[in-house]
Structures are given as C-alpha cells and as structure tokens.
Amino acid sequence: MGDYTNMSSYYDVIMTSGYYDYAEIVDDLDRLGPFDNILEIGCGTGLILEEFGRRHSTASITGIDLTEAMLKLAQKRLEPFPSIKLARQNVVELSLTETYDAAFSYGGVWYFVIDGEKEPFMVSHIPDEAGNLIGLTKLAGQIASGGMLLLGIQGPHFDYEKPISNGMTYAQKITPHDYGFTKHYYLLDEGRKVMSQTIDYRIYSWAQTLQMLGDLGFTFVPQSGGAGKFLAFRKTQ
Numbered sequence: 001m002g003d004y005t006n007m008s009s010y011y012d013v014i015m016t017s018g019y020y021d022y023a024e025i026v027d028d029l030d031r032l033g034p035f036d037n038i039l040e041i042g043c044g045t046g047l048i049l050e051e052f053g054r055r056h057s058t059a060s061i062t063g064i065d066l067t068e069a070m071l072k073l074a075q076k077r078l079e080p081f082p083s084i085k086l087a088r089q090n091v092v093e094l095s096l097t098e099t100y101d102a103a104f105s106y107g108g109v110w111y112f113v114i115d116g117e118k119e120p121f122m123v124s125h126i127p128d129e130a131g132n133l134i135g136l137t138k139l140a141g142q143i144a145s146g147g148m149l150l151l152g153i154q155g156p157h158f159d160y161e162k163p164i165s166n167g168m169t170y171a172q173k174i175t176p177h178d179y180g181f182t183k184h185y186y187l188l189d190e191g192r193k194v195m196s197q198t199i200d201y202r203i204y205s206w207a208q209t210l211q212m213l214g215d216l217g218f219t220f221v222p223q224s225g226g227a228g229k230f231l232a233f234r235k236t237q
C-alpha cells in the first residue's frame with residue numbers, strides 16, 4: 001500500500017525543489033473548474049489544498065490521505081484555512097457523507113504517465129486489482145452526476161539523482177515487474193542515506209483504464225490548452 005511515513009518529514013523539501021509545480025497544478029484545476037465542492041484523494045502534506053484554499057476561500061474543500069504523518073503536516077499547514085476538512089482514510093475504505101462536483105488526485109492514489117506520443121497509462125499506489133476496483137467504485141459514489149474526476153499527469157519515470165534545496169541529494173530507482181513497477185526513493189546527506197521508501201505500483205493500460213472508468217459511469221473529456229496537469233473524466237451516469 002502507498003504508505004509515505006518514511007518520506008513524510010522530507011516530502012515538502014523534495015517536492016518544492018522542482019518535483020511538482022503547485023501553482024501550475026492549481027492553475028489547471030481553476031481552468032477545469034470552477035468547483036465549489038472539491039475532494040483531493042491522497043492530499044499528502046496539503047501543498048495543493050493550501051494553494052487552492054488561498055485562491056478559493058468560500059469553496060468547500062476536503063482532503064483524504066492514508067498516511068498519518070503526512071496528514072499531521074497537512075493539518076498544521078492548513079490551520080489558517082478552517083474551511084478545509086481533512087480525514088485519514090484509505091480510499092479502498094472511503095467513507096464520506098458528501099458528494100463532490102470534482103475529485104482529483106495529483107501524484108496521489110492514481111495518476112497518468114504520458115511519454116511523448118505514446119498512449120497514457122494509469123499508475124496506481126494500490127498494488128492489487130481488487131483494491132483498485134473497490135477504491136474507484138467508492139470514489140465514483142462520492143462524485144455528483146455531471147461532476148469531474150481529474151487525475152494528474154506525470155512524465156516518464158526513470159532513475160536519477162539530483163540535489164535539492166536543503167543541500168541533500170534526492171534519488172529514485174525504478175524496477176519494472178509483471179504488473180507495474182517498484183519505485184525506490186532515497187535521500188542522501190553527504191553520501192549518507194537519511195531516508196528510503198519503497199512503493200509497489202500497479203499499471204493499467206489506456207484501454208483498461210477507459211474500460212474500468214467507463215464501467216463506473218465516467219467519460220474521458222479531452223482537453224486543449226492549459227498546463228496539461230490533469231486528464232479529465234466526467235461522470236455521465
């Protein structure tokens with residue numbers, strides 16, 4: 001399962017050293033919206049919700065995440081935004097009372113990888129098939145008819161090392177396996193390993209993704225323009 005406890009205390013410094021561009025992510029959410037009632041699946045330390053909350057003080061915003069240590073950081077970060085609700089939940093056991101006009105995940109539970117002209121494929125932090133189906137079914141149940149499911153886009157994954165803003169070195173190593181890949185994350189301080197985390201990911205082809213989301217009542221909505229941070233699906237049934 002996609003537990004981020006090991007990385008949690010270094011997560012912000014890694015991500016804000018060029019891994020994600022949070023302003024651009026929220027620019028794209030704004031372009032796809034407006035959304036008055038929005039849910040983030042796998043909100044982590046709340047970096048997207050903070051930017052979204054700053055821009056939309058009257059919106060109803062909810063974030064859920066599996067990893068307690070990540071959520072603790074999100075709670076602290078989001079104290080100035082009392083309208084943002086957080087809950088520790090595994091999406092496979094999702095239990096929420098509201099419905100949302102949009103649910104999104106950026107690098108969270110599900111995301112897409114797009115490599116040039118090749119078809120996108122979906123990556124899941126949930127390694128088993130049954131868990132993915134249950135999680136997506138539960139999530140579909142929380143999205144209002146006509147609402148949107150927005151899943152973030154990332155570039156191809158590869159092995160690399162790079163310095164980050166605190167002087168340490170971030171490294172990642174990808175090992176493919178029969179249903180996806182394992183990603184090893186490391187942080188090195190003058191060559192000494194200060195953090196390591198391993199996550200097992202399942203991959204779905206574009207055809208499998210369209211089938212699975214189609215069965216749950218979602219239709220792919222091609223987008224043009226913007227920073228291209230999300231693939232969008234509308235709940236049409």
Ligand SMILES: C[S@@+](CC[C@H](N)C(=O)[O-])C[C@H]1O[C@@H](n2cnc3c(N)ncnc32)[C@H](O)[C@@H]1O
Pocket residue numbers: 001002003004015020041042043044045046047048064065066067070089090091092105106107108109125126
């Ligand atoms: C790469 S982080 C992305 C965090 C945030 N969206 C951001 O952009 O900074 C992935 C997050 O997904 C969460 N996650 C993974 N599997 C999950 C699951 N089954 N249910 C809920 N959250 C999950 C992890 O705990 C982690 O905080």
